[in-house]
Amino acid sequence: MEVVLKNYPRLLEGALLTLEVTLFSVAIGCIIGLFMGLLRLSGAKPLRLLARVYIDFFRGTPLLVQIFIIYYGLPIPQWFRGGQALLTAHFNVPDFISSYMLPVFLSGVIACSLNSGAYIAEIFRAGVQSIEKGQVEAARSLGMTSSQAMRFVVLPQAFKRVVPPLGNEFIAMLKDTSLLSVIGFAELLRQGQLLVGHYYVAFPIYLAVAFIYLIMTFSFSRLVDFTERRLKTGD
Amino acid sequence: MIRVEGLHKGFGRLKVLNGIDCHVSPREVVVVIGPSGSGKSTFLRCINMLEEPTAGKISIDGVSLLDPKTNINSVRAEVGMVFQRFNLFPHKTALENICLAPLKVKNISKGDAESLGHSLLKKVGLSDKANVYPDQLSGGQQQRVAIARALAMQPKVMLFDEPTSALDPEMVGEVLAVMKDLAREGMTMVVVTHEMGFAREVGDRVIFMDEGLIVEEGTPDELFLEPRNNRLKSFLSKIL
Numbered sequence: 161m162e163v164v165l166k167n168y169p170r171l172l173e174g175a176l177l178t179l180e181v182t183l184f185s186v187a188i189g190c191i192i193g194l195f196m197g198l199l200r201l202s203g204a205k206p207l208r209l210l211a212r213v214y215i216d217f218f219r220g221t222p223l224l225v226q227i228f229i230i231y232y233g234l235p236i237p238q239w240f241r242g243g244q245a246l247l248t249a250h251f252n253v254p255d256f257i258s259s260y261m262l263p264v265f266l267s268g269v270i271a272c273s274l275n276s277g278a279y280i281a282e283i284f285r286a287g288v289q290s291i292e293k294g295q296v297e298a299a300r301s302l303g304m305t306s307s308q309a310m311r312f313v314v315l316p317q318a319f320k321r322v323v324p325p326l327g328n329e330f331i332a333m334l335k336d337t338s339l340l341s342v343i344g345f346a347e348l349l350r351q352g353q354l355l356v357g358h359y360y361v362a363f364p365i366y367l368a369v370a371f372i373y374l375i376m377t378f379s380f381s382r383l384v385d386f387t388e389r390r391l392k393t394g395d
Numbered sequence: 396m397i398r399v400e401g402l403h404k405g406f407g408r409l410k411v412l413n414g415i416d417c418h419v420s421p422r423e424v425v426v427v428i429g430p431s432g433s434g435k436s437t438f439l440r441c442i443n444m445l446e447e448p449t450a451g452k453i454s455i456d457g458v459s460l461l462d463p464k465t466n467i468n469s470v471r472a473e474v475g476m477v478f479q480r481f482n483l484f485p486h487k488t489a490l491e492n493i494c495l496a497p498l499k500v501k502n503i504s505k506g507d508a509e510s511l512g513h514s515l516l517k518k519v520g521l522s523d524k525a526n527v528y529p530d531q532l533s534g535g536q537q538q539r540v541a542i543a544r545a546l547a548m549q550p551k552v553m554l555f556d557e558p559t560s561a562l563d564p565e566m567v568g569e570v571l572a573v574m575k576d577l578a579r580e581g582m583t584m585v586v587v588t589h590e591m592g593f594a595r596e597v598g599d600r601v602i603f604m605d606e607g608l609i610v611e612e613g614t615p616d617e618l619f620l621e622p623r624n625n626r627l628k629s630f631l632s633k634i635l
């Protein structure tokens with residue numbers, strides 16, 4: 161127990177990194193997901209197929225495998241060194257920015273964004289498809305193009321409906337980033353492992369780790385519930 | 396105004412329209428009746444290309460809809476449509492529902508759109524509902540907003556697909572009243588409805604459709620008082 165009390169700042173540091181990597185990944189995942197979700201619904205068959213392949217690959221393979229492929233497969237350390245050299249040569253980069261550039265962080269964000277993007281694409285697709293056909297027909301009958309109907313009529317309604325599943329995706333991703341511990345990314349679980357390796361006690365430390373995850377997921381799911389209620393009354 | 400010749404429409408193997416010929420003159424009000432499934436909605440939806448005809452010709456004001464060079468969006472902007480289930484945009488207020496298409500399709504200014512919107516709301520008797528969302532309006536009020544929304548594009552023709560059949564009986568009158576005003580102002584209208592009172596009061600012509608064909612047409616009195624076709628007779632005996 162004292163181990164936890166003495167070292168909790170380490171765990172909180174890890175929790176902060178967990179939050180950061182999750183936020184980045186889900187935010188980028190939303191952009192990828194919106195794009196891929198719309199491709200999936202597009203009229204052009206090759207585009208639909210492209211989106212299909214992407215979505216099926218990232219949903220149909222384990223995230224851990226995707227992390228390994230990206231961490232070991234892409235020359236991210238080289239990019240990193242190149243980018244860092246460029247930055248330090250031209251700018252006075254504060255430390256906290258260059259820490260984001262750590263290769264593990266980059267690999268983690270890339271892997272998690274791609275993975276999240278595939279799930280979010282399906283969330284957006286379902287959201288768009290849940291809007292009644294009559295809405296598009298009304299918009300088209302007024303002379304709007306199909307992209308105007310999408311932008312002004314379908315998407316604003318679909319966005320409200322995707323808030324709860326997006327919240328769930330965020331929570332799922334928050335937990336799944338613990339997989340990044342295997343490539344040595346110093347997120348919450350990794351910090352716990354390091355402490356366990358140092359002090360040779362596991363139970364209280366992992367319990368504390370679990371508790372911190374729980375606090376994060378619980379507060380976030382309350383936030384989602386709250387937003388959901390707000391959106392309902394705002395209709 | 397509207398010329399339809401040899402219009403066919405099928406969904407896969409199901410043949411819904413089997414050769415419709417129909418001309419609608421400017422300022423004419425044509426009422427379409429017929430049993431459920433006879434293709435009335437499909438016919439209307441072909442007129443603004445919400446359904447793509449399998450064969451035939453349709454032109455509005457001389458512009459052929461099936462010509463690949465025709466910009467279908469600009470044709471639709473001139474053909475208003477009112478749906479059975481209103482199809483208002485639920486995330487927009489009554490005023491925003493009306494202003495959206497003029498703003499985005501015609502690119503008129505916000506001020507102009509809003510004054511147009513207010514004058515149309517006044518026309519349909521809903522001046523006080525400008526900032527209300529559709530879910531706070533009754534069915535009859537929603538349908539009147541939907542009519543105003545279609546009128547905002549200043550269409551040459553208005554199509555109505557059973558505009559009162561999703562309404563509670565006490566709200567039918569207010570919607571029909573708006574439509575009658577429109578007819579008296581000289582709007583060209585094609586109306587699918589089983590409201591015989593409306594047909595006789597403002598209809599210039601009634602068309603009876605059955606199994607994807609126009610089986611009989613004439614003035615309201617001719618069709619309702621002296622029907623010749625047997626299927627029309629039995630149809631009328633069911634709805635009157």
Ligand SMILES: Nc1ncnc2c1ncn2[C@@H]1O[C@H](COP(=O)(O)OP(=O)(O)O)[C@@H](O)[C@H]1O
Pocket residue numbers: 406409411429430431432433434435436437438
């Ligand atoms: N999108 C569609 N796909 C397949 N069948 C359709 C579609 N729309 C209409 N139909 C069929 O076409 C027929 C005529 O429908 P409709 O035009 O709605 O008739 P009405 O409006 O006279 O009741 C019906 O049998 C209906 O099931």
Ligand SMILES: [Mg+2]
Pocket residue numbers: 435436437556557
């Ligand atoms: Mg119908």
